[in-house]
Amino acid sequence: MGLAKTEMFTDQQNEIALFAKVFGHPARVAILQHLFKINACVCGDLVNQIGLAQPTISQHLKELKHLGLIKGNVEGTSVCYCIHTENWSKMKNVMLQFLDQDIQNTDCC
Amino acid sequence: MGLAKTEMFTDQQNEIALFAKVFGHPARVAILQHLFKINACVCGDLVNQIGLAQPTISQHLKELKHLGLIKGNVEGTSVCYCIHTENWSKMKNVMLQFLDQDIQNTDCC
DNA sequence: AATATTAATCGTAATATTGCAATGAACAAA
DNA sequence: TTTGTTCATTGCAATATTACGATTAATATT
Numbered sequence: 618m619g620l621a622k623t624e625m626f627t628d629q630q631n632e633i634a635l636f637a638k639v640f641g642h643p644a645r646v647a648i649l650q651h652l653f654k655i656n657a658c659v660c661g662d663l664v665n666q667i668g669l670a671q672p673t674i675s676q677h678l679k680e681l682k683h684l685g686l687i688k689g690n691v692e693g694t695s696v697c698y699c700i701h702t703e704n705w706s707k708m709k710n711v712m713l714q715f716l717d718q719d720i721q722n723t724d725c726c
Numbered sequence: 727m728g729l730a731k732t733e734m735f736t737d738q739q740n741e742i743a744l745f746a747k748v749f750g751h752p753a754r755v756a757i758l759q760h761l762f763k764i765n766a767c768v769c770g771d772l773v774n775q776i777g778l779a780q781p782t783i784s785q786h787l788k789e790l791k792h793l794g795l796i797k798g799n800v801e802g803t804s805v806c807y808c809i810h811t812e813n814w815s816k817m818k819n820v821m822l823q824f825l826d827q828d829i830q831n832t833d834c835c
Numbered sequence: 836a837a838t839a840t841t842a843a844t845c846g847t848a849a850t851a852t853t854g855c856a857a858t859g860a861a862c863a864a865a
Numbered sequence: 866t867t868t869g870t871t872c873a874t875t876g877c878a879a880t881a882t883t884a885c886g887a888t889t890a891a892t893a894t895t
Contacts, residue, residue, distance in 0.1 A: 728880030
């Protein structure tokens with residue numbers, strides 16, 4: 618059914634999955650890396666940088682914005698995007714808690 | 727269309743996306759968390775724990791195994807799964823490098 | 836050998852994602 | 866006001882993902 622049964626998982630598990638999902642496409646990884654590097658970027662520049670069509674970039678930006686990881690500021694006819702540092706930190710904590718799990722004992726198999 | 731254009735991104739970006747994608751479903755997050763907690767687990771136990779049907783769990787396990795994040799050992803009629811600690815560490819380094827990016831300057835927008 | 840147990844695989848239905856052409860909306864410049 | 870620029874939205878085609886019933890494969894148990 619192409620549909621995750623979210624109701625059978627904890628809020629934490631669903632949150633981790635949501636964040637991970639948005640990183641699950643190389644275009645969004647590239648967009649975020651570029652925003653970190655340049656610190657702020659107009660949508661059109663991203664289209665040139667990444668090489669996908671404008672509607673496609675716009676859609677990826679929408680998803681990143683929806684999760685709160687980036688901010689967009691209208692400046693005339695263009696829109697300036699940048700990392701939402703506070704939310705990025707919060708997300709990082711959630712993901713680190715998941716990634717940093719440690720096994721206490723030796724390998725089993 | 728429904729297909730990521732991986733050829734236009736760096737290997738690193740594609741690798742990050744691949745790892746993130748596998749974490750992008752709460753069932754796989756739950757499976758991994760359970761394996762960390764219990765350290766080793768027979769497939770049937772995961773089916774009981776998670777609450778999805780056996781073929782579904784088996785499919786999720788396959789994806790985790792394919793990325794090398796877990797190992798599976800046949801023990802009689804059952805299969806014992808556990809975290810592949812070495813590969814988990816490698817994956818963690820890749821993801822941390824991405825998550826730990828820092829902005830040098832102030833917010834722009 | 837016959838039966839039971841466990842997990843993988845196959846096949847399929849339902850839904851989601853990706854990508855872009857076409858269009859629309861908002862603003863700036865002439 | 867007309868034209869151009871920039872970005873969002875719509876609509877659609879192609880592909881991927883999720884879930885599970887049915888079946889198969891492998892090994893135990895009787």
